[in-house]
Amino acid sequence: xxxxxxxxxxxxxxxxxxxxxxxxxxxxxxxxxxxxxxxxxxxxxxxxxxxxxxxxxxxxxxxxxxxxxxxxxxxxxxxxxxxxxxxxxxxxxxxxxxxxxxxxxxxxxxxxxxxxxxxxxxxxxxxxxxxxxxxxxxxxxxxxxxxxxxxxxxxxxxxxxxxxxxxxxxxxxxxxxxxxxxxxxxxxxxxxxxxxxxxxxxxxxxxxxxxxxxxxxxxxxxxxxxxxxxxxxxxxxxxxxxxxxxxxxxxxxxxxxxxxxxxxxxxxxxxxxxxxxxxxxxxxxxxxxxxxxxxxxxxxxxxxxxxxxxxxxxxxxxxxxxxxxxxxxxxxxxxxxxx
Amino acid sequence: xxxxxxxxxxxxxxxxxxxxxxxxxxxxxxxxxxxxxxxxxxxxxxxxxxxxxxxxxxxxxxxxxxxxxxxxxxxxxxxxxxxxxxxxxxxxxxxxxxxxxxxxxxxxxxxxxxxxxxxxxxxxxxxxxxxxxxxxxxxxxxxxxxxxxxxxxxxxxxxxxx
Numbered sequence: 001x002x003x004x005x006x007x008x009x010x011x012x013x014x015x016x017x018x019x020x021x022x023x024x025x026x027x028x029x030x031x032x033x034x035x036x037x038x039x040x041x042x043x044x045x046x047x048x049x050x051x052x053x054x055x056x057x058x059x060x061x062x063x064x065x066x067x068x069x070x071x072x073x074x075x076x077x078x079x080x081x082x083x084x085x086x087x088x089x090x091x092x093x094x095x096x097x098x099x100x101x102x103x104x105x106x107x108x109x110x111x112x113x114x115x116x117x118x119x120x121x122x123x124x125x126x127x128x129x130x131x132x133x134x135x136x137x138x139x140x141x142x143x144x145x146x147x148x149x150x151x152x153x154x155x156x157x158x159x160x161x162x163x164x165x166x167x168x169x170x171x172x173x174x175x176x177x178x179x180x181x182x183x184x185x186x187x188x189x190x191x192x193x194x195x196x197x198x199x200x201x202x203x204x205x206x207x208x209x210x211x212x213x214x215x216x217x218x219x220x221x222x223x224x225x226x227x228x229x230x231x232x233x234x235x236x237x238x239x240x241x242x243x244x245x246x247x248x249x250x251x252x253x254x255x256x257x258x259x260x261x262x263x264x265x266x267x268x269x270x271x272x273x274x275x276x277x278x279x280x281x282x283x284x285x286x287x288x289x290x291x292x293x294x295x296x297x298x299x300x301x302x303x304x305x306x307x308x309x310x311x312x313x314x315x316x317x318x319x320x321x322x323x324x325x326x327x328x329x330x331x332x333x334x335x336x337x338x339x
Numbered sequence: 340x341x342x343x344x345x346x347x348x349x350x351x352x353x354x355x356x357x358x359x360x361x362x363x364x365x366x367x368x369x370x371x372x373x374x375x376x377x378x379x380x381x382x383x384x385x386x387x388x389x390x391x392x393x394x395x396x397x398x399x400x401x402x403x404x405x406x407x408x409x410x411x412x413x414x415x416x417x418x419x420x421x422x423x424x425x426x427x428x429x430x431x432x433x434x435x436x437x438x439x440x441x442x443x444x445x446x447x448x449x450x451x452x453x454x455x456x457x458x459x460x461x462x463x464x465x466x467x468x469x470x471x472x473x474x475x476x477x478x479x480x481x482x483x484x485x486x487x488x489x490x491x492x493x494x495x496x497x498x499x500x501x
Contacts, residue, residue, distance in 0.1 A: 001382055008360035008406050035384060038402050042383050051360070053407065080396075104472025105450070106387060109396040110403070240471035241385055 001042045006049050010056040014181050014215060017052050021213040022183060024050045030215055031055075032076055033111040035103070036119040043127055045135065046120065054114075060217060061112075065091065070223035075114025075216045079167075080105070082113055092221065094230030094249060098170035101234045104241055114216045116167045117178070117194070121207045121271075123150035123161040133158045133205050147307040149237070149245070153314055154270040155305035157198035162268050163207055164243035168195060169267025170232050172275065173249035174221045182214030191219075197271040207271055228253040228261070231324045234268075235316050244268030246313050248320040252283075252328050259283045264325075266300070266317050276300045279321070288329045297322045345406055349374070350418030358405040365389045365400035368415060376416035376445050387473030390446040391415050397453040397472070416445040419452065427497060428452050431490035437482025443475045451487050455494055461487070 008031075011017040021028050028050035029037060040046040054060060060076035065087055073082070082088055083099035102108055102116065122134070123142060131137030142151045142160045151160040168191065176191045194208055201209055210216065230251035236242035247267040253260045262283050264276040282296040297318050304314055345358050349372060356371045365382075368374045368391070377400055380388040384402040391400045392414040419426035425433070428451045438444045447470065454461060454469040461469070466487045475483065 003361045005359065005361050008404065034404065034407070035402055038404070039383055055407075104387070105469060106390055106397050106399045106472040107384060109393075110398050
């Protein structure tokens with residue numbers, strides 16, 4: 001496949017990168033690992049005329065942790081270094097677990113944390129250049145088409161594609177915040193507000209609220225989360241390469257044998273990571289036993305909006321959450337709910 | 340767009356080659372440098388046949404822009420043998436005879452080299468994890484796992500003798 005011509009620009013600073021985007025506008029895209037953007041360009045679905053390389057900007061790939069500021073991960077950190085980071089394995093293993101489930105080793109050496117969170121979402125209709133909402137059209141082919149693998153069980157907003165990011169799911173279970181710099185300055189926002197499901201940004205339907213001239217520079221987790229235990233589980237058709245059919249990120253902090261705080265996030269089944277707040281409420285303040293955990297799993301979803309071919313992913317989600325809760329609550333016992 | 344000349348470090352040598360920004364490392368290696376040991380199958384980063392090492396790390400050269408390599412060292416399968424002497428990884432794959440059509444093999448060999456440089460004595464699970472980015476359509480992969488373990492053995496023997 002020949003990719004159409006473009007210029008490859010190497011800014012030395014964020015300010016220079018932002019001003020390059022201002023100069024070249026919609027025809028330009030920020031470029032990190034490239035595993036998402038180049039893939040879409042090879043399919044002919046995206047055709048930027050200018051790639052603004054973020055890797056030439058110093059210090060966007062640094063990770064720090066201390067007890068006051070908490071965890072700060074540079075957005076250009078590769079997925080592989082997150083996966084193998086001693087710091088993650090010791091203090092935030094849920095992130096290392098999620099990173100390890102992404103794509104394949106070769107992709108993880110190239111792809112970045114920031115790119116994974118900001119990725120251009122697609123389904124197989126978009127990839128085949130169908131004129132859908134994300135491709136200059138005003139239609140979604142999924143509801144009346146083949147929606148087994150890429151589409152939401154919790155509804156959509158014009159588009160039904162799911163956000164596939166495993167890291168978004170895991171970071172959501174850590175109440176992560178994002179630092180974003182652009183033409184309007186720098187701001188820190190919650191990951192939940194960064195991924196609100198589909199929304200219009202600068203007149204275009206998008207899955208994250210990043211404006212064209214904005215760059216995600218850092219992902220932050222508050223220091224109190226080092227006291228929580230967490231686990232990430234994923235189910236996909238194959239054991240590598242594939243997006244999750246469903247995934248679960250669960251974090252829990254215990255106090256005096258009771259569940260003091262819990263996050264249950266399900267990924268890959270909606271246009272955003274889904275916080276199962278009802279299920280969380282079942283557990284808060286309680287001593288955990290098998291009946292309670294089963295109750296929480298039952299209350300995972302309120303209303304679901306499965307399409308013609310994807311309802312099976314609701315049960316998979318429940319099983320994954322059950323597995324995750326079991327691993328956190330009874331780590332030395334057999335799985336308490338059979339797969 | 341006028342031609343770019345870029346400098347690449349390939350298999351221990353510095354080469355200069357003309358490459359536009361929209362050219363991928365896989366194509367430059369094969370079409371401009373004659374290094375056709377790296378294969379292109381899916382051409383979109385989902386099969387692993389184009390795997391080369393960049394500073395020792397396995398990546399998909401079909402998803403790497405040539406102009407984005409900079410001064411990272413590229414290692415292709417052609418850079419493994421020392422003259423007539425095969426690298427232990429190559430020898431092991433030959434000994435086990437795990438290839439059928441052979442198209443995926445060089446990709447597996449490069450991934451294996453990276454694994455063994457990182458973990459000289461991998462357990463089977465570690466081998467399978469490391470190979471999870473390389474697809475083979477002919478075999479059931481068992482021969483490849485065996486080849487990797489044999490390569491680890493051969494490499495160990497070589498260091499013991501040295």
